[in-house]
Amino acid sequence: MDHFLYRDGELHAEDVVLRDIAAAVGTPFYCYSTATLTRHYQLFTDALSPLRHLVCFAVKANSNIAVLKHLGDLGAGMDVVSVGEYLRARAAGVPGERIVFSGVGKTREEMRIALEGGIRQFNVESEPELEALSEVAAGMGATAPIALRVNPDVDARTHEKIATGRKEDKFGVPIARASEIYARAAALPGLQVVGIDMHIGSQLTDLAPFEAAYTRMADLTRALRAEGHRIERLDLGGGLGIPYTRSNEAPPLPTDYGAMVKRVLGDLDCEVEIEPGRLIAGNAGVLVAQVIYRKEGEGRDFLILDAAMNDLIRPAMYGAHHDIVPLIEPEAGAPLAPVDIVGPVCETGDTFARQRPMPPLAAGDLVAFRSAGAYGAVMSSEYNSRPLIPEVLVCGDHFAVIRARPTFDEMLARDTFPAWM
Template sequence: MDHFTYRGGRLHAEDVPLERIAEAVGTPVYVYSTATLARHFRVFDEALAGMDHVIAYALKANSNLGVVATLARMGAGADVVSEGELRRALAAGVEPGKIVFSGVGKTEAEMRHALDAGIAHFNIESEPELEALSAVASAMGVTARIALRVNPDVDAKTHAKISTGRYENKFGVPIDRAPDFYARAGALPGIEVIGVDVHIGSQLTDLAPFEAAFAKVAELTRRLRAEGHDIRRLDLGGGLGIPYQASNAAPPLPFDYGALIRRTVGDLGCQVVIEPGRLIAGNAGVLVSRCIYRKSGEGRDFLILDAAMNDLIRPAMYDAWHDIVPLTEPAPGAPLTPVDVVGPVCESGDTFAKGRSLPPVAAGEMVAFRSAGAYGAVMSSEYNSRPLVPEVLVNGAEFAVVRPRPTYDEMLARDRLPPWVG
């Protein structure tokens, strides 16, 4: 469910017509709904009610400070994968004791910053990383709490580029080697073993892979406790998918996901950490774009928009689908015509959809890419020297720009000419 609906023939974000935002801020523009963010956080919180749990929002999905602060005020923690994300989480008001630091390539500088901040724990992905963290923590005279990210070799049945739980993926330690790893961790100075971490992929639309992975985590937890490790926290990752295409079957609900967690690991008495990102932010955002031209080609028509692959790269990178709808509600029975929806970047890959059946959209009219709140703005770039897309947060009848569009002068000012050409 989201809060982007037609009212009086115009597409709204909560109580604000998207046209009003577009006219005030320009296009393309990302627009997020506070009510949708809040609702999606609450359904996860309610799904784990009665269990000791932390919902550590995955900042990689959407790290805008306005979005993160909205969730932090509801009690969310944060899953971060860089010092930059950690700084964003802290700046947005996330409690340090609810922040987990994931990722395969943490630097020693990032480790020091996280230890200074007092984060909840590190998810460790390799023995060299463990050794480095031990050295950093010992030199600082502090203790680093860790969970080992285990790779359970479970096929998440998702896109190859967002699968993380198979042995051929770069993430984690094979689960069969985990006991030896924990024995080593327990002997190192500056390290406190507190948990087990697992994450098998993103955009999962079936609970079966989760069940297989969580069952392996439960078995490992019992073995580790028998070997003397105080395992008291289970970080179960994220990955629950969203319905990008309205005609597709709905993915499992957070309630069903919560029931699965209770069934597989609920008897272990551990604090449960989950790291949802896409399901919280994905349907909470749209990308609004204006049609520049409608072009007739040989055997196909093109809808050329002012948004491009640098603004929303998911279709080019993952062959991802986003529903595309006009901001003006089509009349009942309006004819649908197949068009290729493309952007102005000088790449054939700058294509959002091929042969998409859409109602008439003329030059100057606007469309919205639905389900664009996750991995949209956060993955954008200034390719072709196109300014980053602004971000707007709506709250009821109000809206605010939470990241402005940079001017061309601001873009140019970030570069420096070397003295020999100045």
């Protein structure tokens, strides 16, 4: 469920007419709903109760500081994969003890900044990282709480580019060597083992891969405890999928996921951490764009929008589907005709949909890309020297720009001439 609904023939974000936002800030722009963010966070935390748990929002899904502050104020922790994301979470008011630092390529400088600012734990992904973190923490006279990310060799049966839990993927340490590497971690100075981390992929629409991975995690927990390690936390990663279409796509609900977690891991007396991003933010956002031209081609028609692949790269990068709907509700029974929906970037890949059945639309009409709140704005760029587009947050009948569109002068001013020119 989200809070982007037609009312009196107009698509609303909660109680705000999206056309009114377009008139105020121009197109294209991203718009997020606080009510949807709240609801999706609450679904997760309720689903895991009464287990001791912390829902850590995956900042890589949507890193706007206003979004992070809203979720942090609800009690969410943050899962970060760079020092930039760490600093965003801290700027949003999230305390270090609710921030988990993941990622395969943490630098020593990133480790130092996180240790100085406070951190819940580092999810360590390799033996070289383990050695580096020990050196940094010991050199500072600090203790770094750690969980080793263990690769369970489970195929998440998701898109090739977002599967992370197979032995051929770059993430984590092999489960077959976990006992050996945990023993090394326990012997190194400046480290404190607190748990196990596991994340097998994103946009999973079936609970079976999760259950297979978590069953291996439960067995590993018992084995490591028998070897003398204090395993107090289980970081389960994220990855639960969302419906990107309004058809029959129905990923598992957080309640079903929570019931499975409690059944598989509930007897271990561990605090559970989860790192959802897409499920919290995905359907909490839309991308609004305007039709520049309707072009009649040879054998097909095109809707050319003012949004492009630099604003929303998921269709070009993953072949991802987003429902695209007019801001003015079509009349019941309105005829549909197939069109290619494209952007103005000089790439054939700048195509959002091919032969998508759409109601009649003309230049000047506005459309919304649904389910654009995750991996939309965070993956955008200034390709073709197109300025980053605004982000807007709605709360009830109010809206505010939470990231402004830069001017061309501001964009150009970041470049400088060398002294010899």
